[in-house]
Amino acid sequence: MGKISFFEKLKTGLSKTRNALTKNLDNLIFGKRVIDQELFDELEELLILADMGPQFTYDLIDDVKQRVSRNELKDANEIKKVLQERMDAILRKMEKPLTIPKGKPFIIMAIGVNGSGKTTTIGKLANLLKSNGHEVMLVAADTFRAAAVEQLEVWGSRVGAQVVKHKTNADPAAVVFDAMTKIKAGYSGVVIVDTAGRLHTRINLMEELKKIKRIIDKEAPGVSPEILLVLDATTGQNAVIQAKIFKEEIGATGIVLTKLDGTSKGGVVIRIVSELALPVQYVGVGEGVDDLRVFDSSNFTRALLD
Numbered sequence: 001m002g003k004i005s006f007f008e009k010l011k012t013g014l015s016k017t018r019n020a021l022t023k024n025l026d027n028l029i030f031g032k033r034v035i036d037q038e039l040f041d042e043l044e045e046l047l048i049l050a051d052m053g054p055q056f057t058y059d060l061i062d063d064v065k066q067r068v069s070r071n072e073l074k075d076a077n078e079i080k081k082v083l084q085e086r087m088d089a090i091l092r093k094m095e096k097p098l099t100i101p102k103g104k105p106f107i108i109m110a111i112g113v114n115g116s117g118k119t120t121t122i123g124k125l126a127n128l129l130k131s132n133g134h135e136v137m138l139v140a141a142d143t144f145r146a147a148a149v150e151q152l153e154v155w156g157s158r159v160g161a162q163v164v165k166h167k168t169n170a171d172p173a174a175v176v177f178d179a180m181t182k183i184k185a186g187y188s189g190v191v192i193v194d195t196a197g198r199l200h201t202r203i204n205l206m207e208e209l210k211k212i213k214r215i216i217d218k219e220a221p222g223v224s225p226e227i228l229l230v231l232d233a234t235t236g237q238n239a240v241i242q243a244k245i246f247k248e249e250i251g252a253t254g255i256v257l258t259k260l261d262g263t264s265k266g267g268v269v270i271r272i273v274s275e276l277a278l279p280v281q282y283v284g285v286g287e288g289v290d291d292l293r294v295f296d297s298s299n300f301t302r303a304l305l306d
């Protein structure tokens, strides 16, 4: 093939995170025999800096302390093993790939703040699904941003998926209504809805997204939509704050983590899954058509720690 594999891309992408995490951890525990409060303080700082989040950090330190009191940890070096185990356990729990049936309609809606990678993810996802033999229809429900419809059309023709669209500034709910009409007329493939991403603090985006969801529920009863929250991993903690707002307001069912190529904030995945209790469904490592994959927790832990 001559091309870099997805795992290599993921590993290269996460190298900054990995270096910060493992090198600092190695420095921290190197030559240290005693596990004392000073070490715990440094460990706490390290994990917080890696964007792992307070919950994961304190749980981990608690765990280490308990193991120390039970004489299970002989020296500081073994902390690394505890970290790996806990990361693995959390990520494994949140690995719940979508099962997309063939021969009946399936609806996916992508939501998230502007620039997080929604439209690109949709293009890549359409490609992935088509290569698995699914029929795919894209719905241009971002009628707000100039050229958003054209951007989706480019993806549609690149991957060979039909695009349902209206003009810029049309009512997004009306575009979605059209797509639902196609389901009623017998379309039985995957429908992926692109949405606008202007600032999440703007009440009207949330209202618009809720309206789209209502249209889907009403016009395609029985097809419960997957609501994928598209998060830019390079934004670290901000991604968590955004995610919470979207989850509360719209009710996301899963996460797509984009831009894992070249981030130093990959540790945020741990924070996202431990604080949001939402599965990570796909990860993106680039702008190319092949740069999206189903989330694989063991690959992820390996890319992050090995």
Ligand SMILES: Nc1nc2c(ncn2[C@@H]2O[C@H](COP(=O)(O)OP(=O)(O)OP(=O)(O)O)[C@@H](O)[C@H]2O)c(=O)[nH]1
Binding pocket: 112, 113, 114, 115, 116, 117, 118, 119, 120, 121, 142, 145, 148, 195, 196, 197, 198, 258, 259, 260, 261, 284, 285, 286, 287, 291
């Ligand atoms: N490096 C990298 N870039 C990405 C990835 N995903 C998306 N991008 C880039 O991020 C930028 C924004 O992507 P879009 O897909 O337009 O984001 P969006 O969420 O649809 O943005 P709005 O429609 O404005 O809300 C583009 O330049 C994409 O090529 C990724 O996984 N890695």
Ligand SMILES: [Mg+2]
Binding pocket: 118, 119, 120, 142, 148, 194, 195, 197
């Ligand atoms: Mg977009």
